[in-house]
Amino acid sequence: MKPSRAGVARSKPKLGQHFLKDASVAARIVEALGELSASTILEIGPGRGALTSLLVKKARRIIAVEADRVLAAQLRMHFSLQPNVEILEGDIRAMDFSTLFGPKPGSSRPGIEQTPQQVRVIGNLPYYITADILLRLFEYRKYFDVIVIMVQEEVADRLVARPGSRDYGLLSATAQLYARLEKVSSVPPGAFSPPPKVYSAIVRLVLAPRLEQLGVAEADFMRFLKLAFQQKRKTLWNNLKSRYPSRELTRAMQRANVKPTVRAEALSLEQSAGLFRALIDSAPQGV
DSSP states (O other): OEEEEEOSSOOOOOTTEEEEOOHHHHHHHHHTTOOOTTOEEEEEOOTTSHHHHHHTTTOSEEEEEESOHHHHHHHHHHTTTOTTEEEEESOGGGOOHHHHHSOOTTSSOTTOOOOOOOEEEEEEOOGGGHHHHHHHHHHTGGGEEEEEEEEEHHHHHHHHOOTTSTTOSHHHHHHHHHEEEEEEEEEOGGGEESOOSSOEEEEEEEEOOOHHHHTOOHHHHHHHHHHHTSSTTSOHHHHHTTTSOHHHHHHHHHHHTOOTTOOGGGSOHHHHHHHHHHHHHHSOTTO
């Protein structure tokens, strides 16, 4: 299900597309971005342009990325007279944000590093690629400060879930490693045309990476988290034993005060990072 798209022209929706029609919900999503008069906005999946139509009145610059060729063409026509709107056709997961938002050749003097412009992100994300899109944004996090997304409510609950809850998993831990999250509000099916079978929700993320605070190397810690949550019904010990020898695992769990019978969703990010660091310290020297 694609839980949100927005309204300019009447085109027949593809299977799984649900276009946002509720003006009050659109206003709520844009409002969650904050003050925009000096901001550049990256819009993901503008669809028929309801959010774009609001943003064009508030933001300095909007770059809207639409995967659907027909919708992208309609958007270009609709906003052709708006100088602060640029419509790009493509897959947001393949975008090189350094090309879009990084310093242009010749724009800075040698030896002087420019501070990247801070871009705010807004988007209606298909639930099945929400994680892929967020990982892409986190990878290029130096360009972004605030992200406001509409997702299926089940996904929103997973994003903001706390350790120990049923919804807490790899998506929760990953998102909370990079950002502070808030579920702004639920959105009923009737806000869309055609209405989906499930509720959606607006989620606000403020980028605040915790890698340095937790004392972990990004790539290695992400591999550790993926392994820890590999099979959610299994204990942390059973998930980790495929990579770490029993002696090292026992020593690290004792040092980190983590019980072998616990599951990954029971650990906070601080506890997971503590176990990760203990495993590094428990590894034989020279390995």
